[in-house]
Amino acid sequence: MDENASEEDLPDLVPVGAWPSLGEAQEHALVVLAMNRECWIFPAAGQYAVLAPPAEVPVIHREFALYESEQSERQVRVEPPVFPAGIELALVWALSLLVVFWWQGQDLSVVDRFCNSSKALVEGGEWWRAFTSLFLHADAGHLLSNIGIGGIFCVMVAHTVGAWRGWALILGGGMLGNLVNAWARYPNDFASIGASTATFAAVGVLTGVATLRAWRLHSLRELRPLMVPLLTGLIVLGWYGSGGEGPDAARTDVAGHVAGWTGGFLLGAAVQKFERTKSTAAV
Structure with missing residues (x-):
């Protein structure tokens, strides 16, 4: 992941997602890097886009879906209640x-x-x-x-x-x-x-x-x-x-x-x- 590279120096890339903050984009880029794939972050229309080679897009999208599902479960999870001992x-x-x-x-x-x-x-x-x-x-x-x-x-x-x-x-x-x-x-x-x-x-x-x-x-x-x-x-x-x-x-x-x-x-x-x-x- 190289945030300082210019688009002209890179191979053909397509966006796999865009987020309003750099932190969120970096978080998803780490998901891609954990898959042992390459990706790049570029500003795009007021957001931060993660770009990757076209051949990697399907597998990256599947991994993003799993990651979002895990994050959602953590956010909505309600701790089970602890009742009186009786x-x-x-x-x-x-x-x-x-x-x-x-x-x-x-x-x-x-x-x-x-x-x-x-x-x-x-x-x-x-x-x-x-x-x-x-x-x-x-x-x-x-x-x-x-x-x-x-x-x-x-x-x-x-x-x-x-x-x-x-x-x-x-x-x-x-x-x-x-x-x-x-x-x-x-x-x-x-x-x-x-x-x-x-x-x-x-x-x-x-x-x-x-x-x-x-x-x-x-x-x-x-x-x-x-x-x-x-x-x-x-x-x-x-x-x-x-x-x-x-x-x-x-x-x-x-x-x-x-x-x-x-x-x-x-x-x-x-x-x-x-x-x-x-x-x-x-x-």
Whole structure:
């Protein structure tokens, strides 16, 4: 790019664009130079034109179109809102788990009546067990790990999509995971309890929302907010979600965790897609 050359010293050139300021012309000339092509800038009718050999015009125009599209997306992009943490709902959830755990100690039949059960669900049509089992726990350690670790993810979901909607997605994803897990285990006599399916559904919601945002904006940068929940989820899975070895390995429901994550991912992506459709219609 030579801004001081005269038109007589140059080969046959044609304009590929003109801009009102020299800065804008130079910006587009840099786009051409990044393509390893030559170009020149000349004043023309009160504007600054970028000139190039005729054979380069089609490919330069395509590159300009892509560049303008990227710039437009950056200008109109609206940062996703950050909602309140919904601590009140998280406390209600924790209190509910504690109350149900106390009830389990008072009535030993509670687990059999409300656990997730493949035969009861398929043969008896007791689909509600997929929901009620999320409130049951095997022991105090199981309960406290789900309140502590699960609470972190649930607050993150509330920050991302709102507290009420977030909890609906978490419980819905957990219930969906339990339904799929029980149906897949049938005709085996399978039963499961615990809020960990909902915990992994929360991780799935975060993943689904971030993935769809990145897809919509064609930018992997949108996946950066996903790194913390995703890496933490992998750590949690390694701690108590993947089975492994030890006395608790046999009772760890890995399939339920994967099903909960998948259910949360699908619901999170669907909500993000709906938000995009609604905002587009409003415009």
